[in-house]
Amino acid sequence: xxxxxxxxxxxxxxxxxxxxxxxxxxxxxxxxxxxxxxxxxxxxxxxxxxxxxxxxxxxxxxxxxxxxxxxxxxxxxxxxxxxxxxxxxxxxxxxxxxxxxxxxxxxxxxxxxxxxxxxxxxxxxxxxxxxxxxxxxxxxxxxxxxxxxxxxxxxxxxxxxxxxxxxxxxxxxxxxxxxxxxxxxxxxxxxxxxxxxxxxxxxxxxxxxxxxxxxxxxxxxxxxxxxxxxxxxxxxxxxxxxxxxxxxxxxxxxxxxxxxxxxxxxxxxxxxxxxxxxxxxxxxxxxxxxxxxxxxxxxxxxxxxxxxxxxxxxxxxxxxxxxxxxxxxxxxxxxxxxxxxxxxxxxxxxxxxxxxxxxxxxxxxxxxxxxxxxxxxxxxxxxxxxxxxxxxxxxxxxxxxxxxxxxxx
Amino acid sequence: xxxxxxxxxxxxxxxxxxxxxxxxxxxxxxxxxxxxxxxxxxxxxxxxxxxxxxxxxxxxxxxxxxxxxxxxxxxxxxxxxxxxxxxxxxxxxxxxxxxxxxxxxxxxxxxxx
Numbered sequence: 370x371x372x373x374x375x376x377x378x379x380x381x382x383x384x385x386x387x388x389x390x391x392x393x394x395x396x397x398x399x400x401x402x403x404x405x406x407x408x409x410x411x412x413x414x415x416x417x418x419x420x421x422x423x424x425x426x427x428x429x430x431x432x433x434x435x436x437x438x439x440x441x442x443x444x445x446x447x448x449x450x451x452x453x454x455x456x457x458x459x460x461x462x463x464x465x466x467x468x469x470x471x472x473x474x475x476x477x478x479x480x481x482x483x484x485x486x487x488x489x490x491x492x493x494x495x496x497x498x499x500x501x502x503x504x505x506x507x508x509x510x511x512x513x514x515x516x517x518x519x520x521x522x523x524x525x526x527x528x529x530x531x532x533x534x535x536x537x538x539x540x541x542x543x544x545x546x547x548x549x550x551x552x553x554x555x556x557x558x559x560x561x562x563x564x565x566x567x568x569x570x571x572x573x574x575x576x577x578x579x580x581x582x583x584x585x586x587x588x589x590x591x592x593x594x595x596x597x598x599x600x601x602x603x604x605x606x607x608x609x610x611x612x613x614x615x616x617x618x619x620x621x622x623x624x625x626x627x628x629x630x631x632x633x634x635x636x637x638x639x640x641x642x643x644x645x646x647x648x649x650x651x652x653x654x655x656x657x658x659x660x661x662x663x664x665x666x667x668x669x670x671x672x673x674x675x676x677x678x679x680x681x682x683x684x685x686x687x688x689x690x691x692x693x694x695x696x697x698x699x700x701x702x703x704x705x706x707x708x709x710x711x712x713x714x715x716x717x718x719x720x721x722x723x724x725x726x727x728x729x730x731x732x733x734x735x736x737x738x739x740x741x742x743x744x745x746x747x748x749x750x751x752x753x754x755x756x757x758x759x760x761x762x763x764x765x766x767x768x769x770x771x772x773x774x775x776x777x778x
Numbered sequence: 779x780x781x782x783x784x785x786x787x788x789x790x791x792x793x794x795x796x797x798x799x800x801x802x803x804x805x806x807x808x809x810x811x812x813x814x815x816x817x818x819x820x821x822x823x824x825x826x827x828x829x830x831x832x833x834x835x836x837x838x839x840x841x842x843x844x845x846x847x848x849x850x851x852x853x854x855x856x857x858x859x860x861x862x863x864x865x866x867x868x869x870x871x872x873x874x875x876x877x878x879x880x881x882x883x884x885x886x887x888x889x890x891x
Contacts, residue, residue: 556792559792559795559796560792758789761789761792762788762789776810776811776812776835777812777833
């Protein structure tokens with residue numbers, strides 16, 4: 370039975386999640402130097418174009434068509450059989466295509482998140498091929514394992530409400546791997562790059578926060594109490610984490626920064642993502658307050674110590690925040706919030722924490738290995754990194770023959 | 779005392795700075811400018827933005843030096859900026875009448891370094 374309220378909410382949520390990719394474009398675009406801002410915007414937007422088509426042709430089938438194995442089945446290729454009637458195993462009250470297009474937006478933003486790791490030095494052609502291969506060989510299988518009918522992590526009982534493992538740990542660990550194999554940006558020590566447009570970062574954060582209501586509350590796939598719970602804890606965790614990061618900076622560096630607050634808010638949104646449908650509001654505050662501590666340490670202590678150049682902290686925020694969120698779900702999940710979920714460690718079920726740990730482990734190992742293979746293949750055939758002259762001139766001119774800002778009118 | 783004004787390619791700024799530092803020339807002023815020399819209608823990559831017509835983006839360096847630092851300065855800029863292609867830029871050398879360090883009101887060659 371199609372429910373009009375549910376359908377309206379899921380369609381609205383799909384639009385909200387789509388908006389997160391342009392939001393991410395500005396969030397990242399503001400952080401790079403001005404010679405590279407268009408390249409980041411271009412990468413985000415081309416992902417919207419390419420993966421939208423990829424999704425309806427093969428991505429959705431490989432991710433969600435029922436099957437037991439590496440991928441989902443092939444029976445839904447080109448959306449054959451994916452119609453306007455509900456498919457009860459995923460969502461019983463909305464048209465199947467509404468579920469499909471909602472999931473499409475997740476498939477778009479996940480590879481876009483990785484852009485933060487290789488910003489300012491990746492060849493555009495190589496980026497396109499890498500993204501297509503990654504969507505096919507990393508995102509689709511993992512999405513299938515966690516959310517698809519027949520997926521083994523789903524059968525194991527791993528809780529991931531809106532994509533902590535599939536989206537954030539997945540993209541975050543791929544980000545770390547690409548940052549390491551791609552190497553550091555040229556001249557990093559002598560000329561520390563500073564964000565060229567901080568208001569863009571703030572604008573992007575605001576739009577991400579807004580879009581994230583679709584991401585998390587939409588994952589209820591219905592306009593119901595569960596969606597409201599997800600909405601409330603999402604907002605609460607983002608607020609706690611933004612506040613927490615600003616306070617850490619205040620204590621640690623003497624002054625709170627808007628950049629820090631924005632990083633914290635995004636980290637909070639990441640961390641609450643897997644938990645949004647399973648935890649109540651007090652755990653959401655704890656999840657938010659603590660995620661900023663972990664991510665702050667990741668980007669200010671761990672990154673400099675190991676020397677990998679995760680340009681815009683895609684790993685430090687999304688992977689670290691995502692791992693915390695997935696584990697916190699195993700701590701704070703409660704059947705009182707969601708009877709279809711499970712109790713976590715603090716509600717008398719330590720096994721759930723171990724299941725969450727297993728899901729995190731599988732994601733990290735699988736994604737690292739396959740991402741390296743894809744990277745090496747693309748490097749072999751196309752070459753992943755731009756030459757040094759192009760990097761110094763900036764990717765806007767050398768990859769796109771465009772410039773964001775003029776000097777004279 | 780001399781004032782050295784150099785116009786170089788934007789992507790050569792880092793290398794030129796490195797070469798200048800090696801010669802202990804640390805006091806420079808940098809600005810972003812538009813211009814063209816012999817390139818005129820030459821359409822190279824820096825013409826990306828159509829609005830600027832054939833004016834190309836360049837970097838302008840200004841360095842005040844004592845006479846004994848003049849040749850090292852010139853050589854360092856050349857070392858960092860030369861590719862032997864059209865558009866590498868120019869170095870202008872002007873006599874400098876006076877130099878005042880505002881903080882101490884020192885004048886002349888002590889003020890320049």
